Amino acid sequence: MAPLLQVRNLTTRFNSERGRLTAVDQVSFDVREGETVAIVGESGSGKSVTALSIMRLIPSPPGRIEAGEVLFEGNDLLKLDDAEIRAIRGNRIAMIFQEPMSSLNPALSVGLQVAEPVNLHRGSAWAKAYEAARELLARVRIPDAARRLASFPHQYSGGMRQRVMIAMALACQPRLIIADEPTTALDVTVQAQILDLIKELTRETGSSLLLITHDLGVVARYADRVAVMYGGRIVETAPARLLYKAPRHPYTLGLMASVPRLDGEVGRRLVPIEGQPPDLAELPPGCAFAPRCRIASEPCRSARPLLTEFAPQHWKACFNDARA
Secondary structure, three states, X not given: XXXXXXXXXXXXXXXXXXXXXXXXXXXXXXXXXXXXXXXXOOOOOOHHHHHHHHOOOOOOXXXXXXXXXXXXXXXXXXXXXXXXXXXXXOOOEEEEOOXXXXXXXXXXXHHHHHHHHHHHHHOOOHXXXXXXXXXXXXXXXXXXXXXHOOOOHHHOOHHHHHHHHHXXXXXXXXXXXXXXXXXXXXXXXXXXXXXXXXXXXXXXXXXXXXXXXXXXXXXXXXXXXXXXXXXXXXXXXXXXXXHHHOOOOHHHHXXXXXXXXXXXXXXXXXXXXXXXOOXXXXXXXXXXXXXXXXXXXXXXXXXXXXXXXXXOOEEEOOOOOOOO
């Protein structure tokens, strides 16, 4: 069977005062039925712009999707007209944004906002849509859901607002959910609750999940496969267990070495990645990570390494072999 989502050579650029900025550079990956795929990388690596490009939510101007295909259920989302893509957003594909307070309408009740996609995409009468909204709020474990339908977003805590976003995403039983840094600004215990809830509900519904995150701990616990992004490009991708067992791109190794571990390894020091992330308006001709890489060679600085499968299910964009 073909993957549910196939992204092929996706390229998105923005006009800025400093010229053309390449935020997503020939990105390709798949998401299969019922699978959780994580895209991980530093801030500014292109993760969120990739998600917004898939949803066709890039503001134009200044941004533009310049090349590639986004095949969902066999249809290229980039070729659909506005009415066709609106029929898919919130229905077949749903998105959980990283800051619910800026995503929820402060002037509308939570019940109305959760019920609206059911009314719009399913054609349900408002009474049935509100009943569905009550069931959804209960499903994401909001206490006294019937009463809280009339509350406004500011009357919810940060964690509860994120639960509302999850309820809205699940409203139409989508085939694919995109979660863009869904635990930003939440404390650690609430982060775990939200991620456990997303994973549990996607497993129950059979939905696929594309998880955007900078947190390698999240990736280890929740993802089936991982794509590591740097400078707008995917530099390594593999099943999550394989990536953690044998990372082979120096950037992936650097990310893992800079994260604290609680596995009892005494005396292990954190090793930072020296230097700064690349300027997306002035990407180098070769590998974007070469200026920060400890094992960079001359080809790394002059030619761009292509993402190549060097072992079963394990791909990397690197000329060298950075073994763990």
